[in-house]
Amino acid sequence: MSHHVLTAEFIHESNTFKMGLTQLRAFEVDLLKEGDVAIAERGDAPTELAGFLDGAREAGWKVSHVISAHAEPGSKVSREAFDYVADRICAAVEAKKETLDGILLGLHGAMVTEFCEDGEGELLKRIRAIVGDKMPIAITLDLHANATPDMVRDADIIVSYKTYPHVDMRLAGQQAARQLENAMAGNTRPATLRAHRPMLDEVNGGRSDSGPIVPLYEAARKYETEPGILAVSINSGFGEADIRDVGPTVLVTYDSNLPGAAVRARDIAEGIADVIWDVRRETENVYLDVTDAVKIAQDFDTSNGPLIIADYADNPGSGAYGDATNLLKAMIDGALQNATFGPVIDPDAALALSAHPVGSVVTAPIGGKNDPALGGGPLVLTGEIRLISDGNLIGDGPMIGGLHFSFGTSVVFRVAHIDILITTERGQMLDLQQFKAFGIIPEEKSVVALKSMQHFRAAFEPIAGRVIVCDSGALSTPQAHKRPYKNAPRPIFPLDPDLAI
Template sequence: MTFTVLSAEFMHETNTFNRNLTDYDAFMERFGYFGADAIRELGDANTGLAGFCDAERKYGWKHIHVLSTAAEPAGYVTRDAFDRLGGAIVAAAAKHKDSLDGIALALHGAMVTDFCEDGEGELLERLRQVVGPDLPIAITLDPHANVTPKMCALANIIVSYKTYPHIDMRERARQAGDILERTMKGEIRPRTLRAHRPMLDEANSGRTDVGPMIERMAKAVAYEKEPGVFAVSINAGFGNADIWDVGPTVLVTYEGNEVPHRAFAEGLADDIWEKRFEVINSFMTVEEAAAVAKTYKRQNGPIIIADYADNPGGGGYGDSTNLLKAMLDAGIADAAYGPMVDPEAARQLHKHKVGERVRLSLGGKTDPRFGGAPLDVEGELKLVSDGSYVGDGPMVGKLRLSFGPTAVLKVGGIDILVVTEPAQMLDLQQFRAFGIDPAAKTVVALKSMQHFRAAFEPIAGKVIVCDSGALCTTYLERLPYRNVPRPIFPLDRDMRL
């Protein structure tokens, strides 16, 4: 029997402290493809759609793909954007509902709109109103999802990525497709349970390259081989969302007796809670990071300085100046820095010719309280570009992406990548496409929390991390939470369960 499956990708990680709303254009500017165009662009890359396409070929599905879109993490998703994009998915489900056997969605799990806290739950509810309670729905999630009870009630199958940096999006979507196929055949009747702890996020934001998440993931994979178990998902949560259902969760997609599966999930959740003080990273101040970089003697590669706090991949503005100022004050040379998200500066630089000396105000324009005020700098314009690049690393390999109008300004001994559109550094081509070879530098400063490691650790002689005080600061108590349930860790560090 040939099954008909409707699919879509609709992803956003919403930092509710970011003042910039995420509108329809924000989705289209990063990437927005519809139907066959999406399959052509994303169907053979590390994407959820590629995994669904793998399942289509494996099982001979009739595949109806609606759209693929994701906006860079920022503030609330607007109702207009949600209604136009989520509405297109719901409209397609309504159009084909009489022939549909299943739905497969690649979501993030931390979307917050300007009219509700649970964007994914809202989408699933609208779909259920159209297709009814019995049609199987499978979803994939980023492990930084804030998974709500509503999401678990409305999706039969939930599969989260098992890696951070995320290099298994395609694999997890393929897994979700395998479970969906068995469900459509009537072999299984899966549902998903949820265990949760009162924390903003897991102590190390879900790192899977080191630390306790390695053992947790090994247990999850082993438990998926148990009878009646189809997927185990460990979600670190996303603490920059000021919502009620924030925090780490453990999910088991299963059938049969809930009791043993509930006990397993609660045991993993207990481990997350019990290790809440065991932070792996040692976060330097920007001055400390600059001092280390100043004395670094290059041997096997550059020293990589990762500014966790100004991570555009977590909703940071990307225009923090504190680390750059510290590097300039220290007189660091043979260095690269990026990105500095400053559309105004990028436009100004595009008015000049390569080789000219340019003086301008750089960075710190969005909200100087988080990460520092604008810097008055003067340097040589090394390059101007439309900002386009094609990734070649493990996360975004083969994907065509863009920073928007981009320039490289050399100030002192630092090549500064000045961009228009925010994006965290997770691929070497984000430097190389603009004439900067990070592997040849002595110092590379970049804005990313963890994803940079997939591409940059292999070229690094040393990696250090710092907190510039920007919007994704690791000191969450500095953020103005109003909606999270209290008590909650780490805002209430002495709380007990």
């Protein structure tokens, strides 16, 4: 029998330390598309929705896709923006509930709104109020989810990504779809349990390429082959959200019809959580200050590729402002040659510079305007306008290959021997096209400085002679004690470094 499944995507990672609110416009700029239009955009790309549709074709479902909504990580989501998306999902559930067999949602797991700490839990609660307890609901989560008890209560099946950089979003969607099909067919009766440790996040942010968590992902895949164990999700947490349920979790979805499955699921979850706690001091990244990073760049041998410098602390992908200037200033002061830096997210500068013809030499204040105390204030720079663009591009890398992306009005501003990409809209560097579309060829540069924590590695590490990471002092500094936590439960690691459990 063919099943009828409602699908939707509603994704935001909320940094509660960032000023302001993420309004509906942020979703409109990034992704806010409904029905078949959303499917045309995302239905055959490295996305959760593509995985859902793969599962639908495999099982012969009828799919009603409501909406795909995504905004770049930022401040808390406004009530208006949350209700706009949630109301459309809930209205579709209400209208179709008599024929629906299941619901499949692509979520993040770290959405905080202006009126509640748990956006995903709120959405699931509203849906459960419409369909009751019996209809199976499956969700996918980013592995940086702060997975809450409410999410676990109202979602029967939870599947998180197992890669960071996130290159398995489509696979996660496929897994969730297959488990939902098994539940709708009556083959399983899924339930999910949660293990949690008192930490802001896993110390390496869930890196799947290096570090002590890598074997845990492999173990999770192996556990998923056991009878009754349907999904094992390791969530590193998102420490930039100051909420009660912050921190790493392990979620195990199991078949409650199978005797002993719940006990085995609990053993798996607690065992993995224990390891996350035990390795809490085993940091993979060496966080250089900007001066030391530039010293390395000055003497770097580029014969095997450029030096990639990642500004970890000013990563727009964790909600940072993306306009910190400490690293850029150090690069200019260090007289780096054949270098590039980007993005500097500065709408005022992009607008002002774009008013001049290409080739003009202009003096303008660049960056540092949101909070100069975090990562450096504006730099008054004189340079040549090399390119002006509408900022639109199509990614071709492992994370956004085939997907449209836009930085909005953008300018390449050459100061000394550094090409600076100044943009209007937010976005971290995770695809080579985010430079190449603006005439900057990363492979031909000696130094490529970019704003990202980890996702950049998927596209940039293959071309790099070396990768280094720096802490520019911006909003997402790895020095968590510099953020004014008020809601996270105490004691918690690393704010309370001597905590024992």
